[in-house]
Amino acid sequence: MNASNYARWRLAGYLLFCCLILIFPVILNNDYLLNKFMRYLVFGILSAALSFSWGYAGILNLGQAVSFGLGSYAMAMALKLRTIPIQTGAKGLPDFMVWNDVKTLPWFWEPFHSYAFAIFAGVAAPMLLALLLGWFMFRGRITGVFVSIITLAMLVVVNLLIIDQQRYTGGFNGITDLTTLEVFGVAFDAYSANTYYLIAGALCVVLLGGLAITQTKTGLIMQAIRDDENRVRYFGYDVAAYQNFALTVSAGVAGFAGMLYTLVMEFASPTFLAVPLSLSIVIWCAVGGRSSLIGAALGAILVTGVQGTLSESPAFLDTWMLFMGAIFIAVVLFLPEGLIGLIDIGVEAINRRRARTGEDRSKRPAMTVSDIALERSKRVREG
Amino acid sequence: MPVLLEMRDVHVSFSGFHAVAGLDLTVEQGELRCLIGPNGAGKTTALDVICGKAKAVAGEILYRDRNITRWEEYLIARLGIGRKFQVPSVFKDLTVRENLRVAHCKKLGIFRNLVSRHDGGSMDGLEKLAEIVGLKDELNRQARRLSHGQTQWLETALLVAQDADLILMDEPTAGMTSAETHKTAELFTRLKGRHTLIVVEHDMGFVREIGDIISVMHQGRILAEGKIAEIEQNPEVKRAYLGSGGISGA
Numbered sequence: 001m002n003a004s005n006y007a008r009w010r011l012a013g014y015l016l017f018c019c020l021i022l023i024f025p026v027i028l029n030n031d032y033l034l035n036k037f038m039r040y041l042v043f044g045i046l047s048a049a050l051s052f053s054w055g056y057a058g059i060l061n062l063g064q065a066v067s068f069g070l071g072s073y074a075m076a077m078a079l080k081l082r083t084i085p086i087q088t089g090a091k092g093l094p095d096f097m098v099w100n101d102v103k104t105l106p107w108f109w110e111p112f113h114s115y116a117f118a119i120f121a122g123v124a125a126p127m128l129l130a131l132l133l134g135w136f137m138f139r140g141r142i143t144g145v146f147v148s149i150i151t152l153a154m155l156v157v158v159n160l161l162i163i164d165q166q167r168y169t170g171g172f173n174g175i176t177d178l179t180t181l182e183v184f185g186v187a188f189d190a191y192s193a194n195t196y197y198l199i200a201g202a203l204c205v206v207l208l209g210g211l212a213i214t215q216t217k218t219g220l221i222m223q224a225i226r227d228d229e230n231r232v233r234y235f236g237y238d239v240a241a242y243q244n245f246a247l248t249v250s251a252g253v254a255g256f257a258g259m260l261y262t263l264v265m266e267f268a269s270p271t272f273l274a275v276p277l278s279l280s281i282v283i284w285c286a287v288g289g290r291s292s293l294i295g296a297a298l299g300a301i302l303v304t305g306v307q308g309t310l311s312e313s314p315a316f317l318d319t320w321m322l323f324m325g326a327i328f329i330a331v332v333l334f335l336p337e338g339l340i341g342l343i344d345i346g347v348e349a350i351n352r353r354r355a356r357t358g359e360d361r362s363k364r365p366a367m368t369v370s371d372i373a374l375e376r377s378k379r380v381r382e383g
Numbered sequence: 384m385p386v387l388l389e390m391r392d393v394h395v396s397f398s399g400f401h402a403v404a405g406l407d408l409t410v411e412q413g414e415l416r417c418l419i420g421p422n423g424a425g426k427t428t429a430l431d432v433i434c435g436k437a438k439a440v441a442g443e444i445l446y447r448d449r450n451i452t453r454w455e456e457y458l459i460a461r462l463g464i465g466r467k468f469q470v471p472s473v474f475k476d477l478t479v480r481e482n483l484r485v486a487h488c489k490k491l492g493i494f495r496n497l498v499s500r501h502d503g504g505s506m507d508g509l510e511k512l513a514e515i516v517g518l519k520d521e522l523n524r525q526a527r528r529l530s531h532g533q534t535q536w537l538e539t540a541l542l543v544a545q546d547a548d549l550i551l552m553d554e555p556t557a558g559m560t561s562a563e564t565h566k567t568a569e570l571f572t573r574l575k576g577r578h579t580l581i582v583v584e585h586d587m588g589f590v591r592e593i594g595d596i597i598s599v600m601h602q603g604r605i606l607a608e609g610k611i612a613e614i615e616q617n618p619e620v621k622r623a624y625l626g627s628g629g630i631s632g633a
Binding site: 231239 | 486493
């Protein structure tokens, strides 16, 4: 299979997946299941965002949940402000502030009266934070595992800050009892098909948009940086800027996913930016295939889907964690490219068989280690 | 010929150890300069300090009369200085074609590259280049599947694709068979004139084949400079190489 053929099949795969998730509500007539599936798709967006920075640019951001949580809180703050007239009277405050004896609305809550601002902030705030953190890290030539440690530390700091500032953030409880988002007369209820289409549409845009970016020269240079950042630097590319771009775009998408998650869950909680979720994203990505956006998204849907099913069935109530663990270990050991890597393995096997049976002699089989050794020894003998 | 690169009394130290100590080197445009010397003479560090990988603690480096001593690596690279490393470094997960595309780029910014497809644009020149280095049949193969010699060739091709004016080569023939070495020498002779090359090399056969002017480094500075015949007769050079079997055994 040559390069352009491969690209065509991959695009077909992406489009097929988009069609499938878009027609899903037609075949599924169950609001409860629809809501569950929305959650899985949101995680799919989140996981695809990590694949963009980790799989393509080699930046393993263990603090991906910071962006997700900030987005989620931005949406929750806007939705909470709309509940004031019902919950605490026309000139009141969000209910948890009243319980915490806050007298006036904090300044940073004010702009969230506007949905437009909230939606902007839900994407812009995580991007700004990532840009700032990335600027310090990448200008300082921090790479690999140290980036992961710093982003993880950032996650813990933001998480503690939100829990600690209960008066303004709702603390452990998060922000609950929200209204339903209504834009241009369309309501986005947690159990409605509208919300499902919004989320599925967002996932399609993220996957296709992300795929488009990875097909540009910028995407190619990101992958080159993942392989050998010094080599890229000596070709004249500003490596830090490219890394920052990958991290920031990924953070923006994760922030958007966070906003959608608030719509599905109808609350925002510090657990949305806690360590367990952040590490789960890494696992989804690894299981599905981190160097493929759709692989990462499928990994998230699959893992959270299986998790949901197993943890709810009485037979596996005590043992579902073991099953999940076994799946992770199996994938990491036997499929380093994740489940999506099975496709490449299959294609290669077909190509090899074809070449062997002589159906298509123009296509050379993939070279094995022994072929290379043979070729080298031949060359040494000639020399 | 105008002077392209001038190093004046350059010092580089790694926590007290002076790898380069008072290096003076002048290279003219279009020249192919060989840099030789016993182990630890500071040859690789000399290349590092030109391309910005190591920073000079004293002295200055002028490129086209511009002082680049304290510039960042990518900015130095943008001036037209390319570097090949001793351990071949290519993008292992990318195909040979993609490797060449990364190296061959006149536009280096993110946003301009966001609107150009990486499999579009002209590939003609790059295919010819791949043919020259014998990688034409490997264009769609991942770089990790290339043999060691092929990887060396690929990195050399990357530097040609980058179209740098000044190419710094650190042991380009390491691990190559004599046939491959000969082929490399041919390629370098072809590059000479249009590009300026500084080549660090141990293989004296190779140096004899390509070199016009040779600079010998010893203990972080230039010991001697001249044609190969002069160098081989130079008593100071002989003394520096003592214990390593003379210059020809290096």
